Amino acid sequence: MSTPLPAGGREVTPDDAAALESRWAACWEPAELRRRLAGISTPWYTAGGWALDLFRGEQTREHHDIEIGVPARRFPEIRERLAGFVFDAVGDCHIWETPTPQVMGATWQTWLREPATGHYLLEVFREPHDGDVWICRRDETIRFPYAEIIRYTVDRIPYLTPELVLLFKAKHVRPEDQRDFEGVLPLLTRPRREALSRLLNRVHPGHEWLAALPE
Structure with a gap:
């Protein structure tokens, strides 16, 4: 039996898809993330297609968004560093703007929104973990220390191992x-x-x- 979604979310219909995609047009690139998150103690890594391009040492295709992963219980440090923006929670084709703690506990995707423009700039995955050990959300028996799965480019941009x-x-x-x-x-x-x-x-x-x- 699936867990009921928290109340208050807006359903994202197929007709919303193009409009939402256009709101990612101004999303950040990895160098901007490195600048904005410099010095934080929370381990983080670039994920998705951008991570593979960082591994390859060049941008090989267009990316419609950018994603990072962070330990779920250490997300507050990310939120504090990016306090001028708003985080929306996303899950199962729903979006919760300025979500409650209940919603944050029931979801793992968060989209960083620029209040003045409505643009989405960054997607943050709040991942399961056990202290400094990363846990795969697809199979919780797959576990690695963060130090083993985060790699760095020559200019110190962190990314998830390919x-x-x-x-x-x-x-x-x-x-x-x-x-x-x-x-x-x-x-x-x-x-x-x-x-x-x-x-x-x-x-x-x-x-x-x-x-x-x-x-």
């Missing part, structure tokens, strides 16, 4: 996810390919990408 980014992309395999996989695969060391294979076998057994990975 095998974990691809694990999350494997769920839906949109066209951009397939292109990301094909572009990153040749750059992965054999240990990283083996790690991705193990992760996919655990979370998505029989996944189509496994054919290109070591057994």
